Amino acid sequence: MCDCTKQVETDIQKLTYAVEQRLRLIDFLLNEYGTLNRSAIMDYFGVSSPQASRDIQEYIALAPENTVYDKNAKTYIKGVNFARVWA
Numbered sequence: 035m036c037d038c039t040k041q042v043e044t045d046i047q048k049l050t051y052a053v054e055q056r057l058r059l060i061d062f063l064l065n066e067y068g069t070l071n072r073s074a075i076m077d078y079f080g081v082s083s084p085q086a087s088r089d090i091q092e093y094i095a096l097a098p099e100n101t102v103y104d105k106n107a108k109t110y111i112k113g114v115n116f117a118r119v120w121a
Contacts, residue, residue: 045096046119056081056089057096058120064101068112093119 072086099115
């Protein structure tokens with residue numbers, strides 16, 4: 035196990051239950067549909083736009099190669115090197 039995997043596991047252990055659930059949804063949406071935007075998180079969990087943005091940034095910090103922002107579509111897309119954080 036590389037140090038980067040250990041770091042992700044350590045970071046995940048520090049998350050609150052609510053944040054972890056939102057990050058799991060992000061991971062699922064990217065894996066299944068290949069796209070993600072704030073409104074998906076806002077609609078599903080009833081959180082504010084700033085909270086959804088923080089969740090996406092938290093996910094990017096955990097798995098930086100999993101997503102890329104498409105400025106034209108104004109959405110996040112699945113990265114070429116995508117690997118599920120939660121299986």
